[in-house]
Amino acid sequence: MLSKIIDQTKIDHFTKWFERSESIVIVSHVSPDGDAIGSSLGLMHFLESQEKTVHVVVPNAFPDFLKWMPGAKEVVLYDRYKDFADRLITEADVIVCLDFNAIKRIEELGDVVLASKARKIMVDHHLHPESFCEIVISHPEISSTSELVFRLICRMGYFEDITLEGAECIYTGMMTDTGGFTYNSNNREIYFIISELLSKGIDKDDIYRKVYNTYSESRLRLMGYILSNMHVYKEHHAALISLSKEEQGKFDYIKGDSEGFVNIPLSIKDVCFTCFLREDTEKQMIKISLRSVGTFPCNKFAADFFNGGGHLNASGGEFCGTLEEARAVFEDGLERYKELLNA
């Protein structure tokens, strides 16, 4: 049995909306990851099984290794189909905001979501949710939004209606946001949920292969290249890797190719904090990814130095400037956090 972590009043409130609505739009964050797409499509499959008209809208493209997911082709990319998405959002009865806590995380999509008269619900697991939704289901202690979507559907009384396709999407989100159940994954209820998803017929080993073992040759070569230039800060138990625009060009970089790279230096003995700096190809900025093991607060580091946020062990942010400047800010941060890094 699962603990009833979501407030009954919120379940009842959403159930009322759900029963009365016909058209539902699900939105998720920029550069959608496995949990953003997994939770969105997982919920989409369930709502479709209840004869609702459902659309998933995200700000921009998601990585190729998620494109096998059932329903992935139907996801509307806002940067390509703005007018269509604007109409869907404006005319929706309900908007479900999944896997983000702040309106800026959906970039330009935020304006039309805020302007829409639709009722809005947030289902998310990031700290400090903003209050742009009438119903806020926010549980930072839960490791993925996909898990929250599973819990929500079950608490509404519809476990039986979760389809194989929906179960595959939910499992993918749970798996990717825990690095294949290697972090944030000690809650035993996660494994109860997996067992329930297996009862729907998912092949978890096959999902793992589709997500983690379908990379291109150039991605593997890029990984080797980046690691050979890695900088380890022994005194700070930290490591840094980076990727410039020019290097991306050399390795035929496509979106998603560097997914997971930031975790690799954590496999070095005594390294508990890593940083990945990537020069963005679309905007003039450096995208920052931070990861830690144990109690080191990546989210605080991201907020202090890179205008970002996230979770204790996985966070991110942005930096306006050059790669060298971003590296200098990171090194300055390491010095300031030296005591904590050595704790």
Ligand code: 5GP
């Ligand atoms: P990633 O390193 O995979 O891009 O991001 C890890 C986590 O950091 C995300 O799940 C999200 O919670 C957070 N994050 C990433 N980028 C940003 C950002 O620019 N701003 C904020 N507030 N959080 C971010």
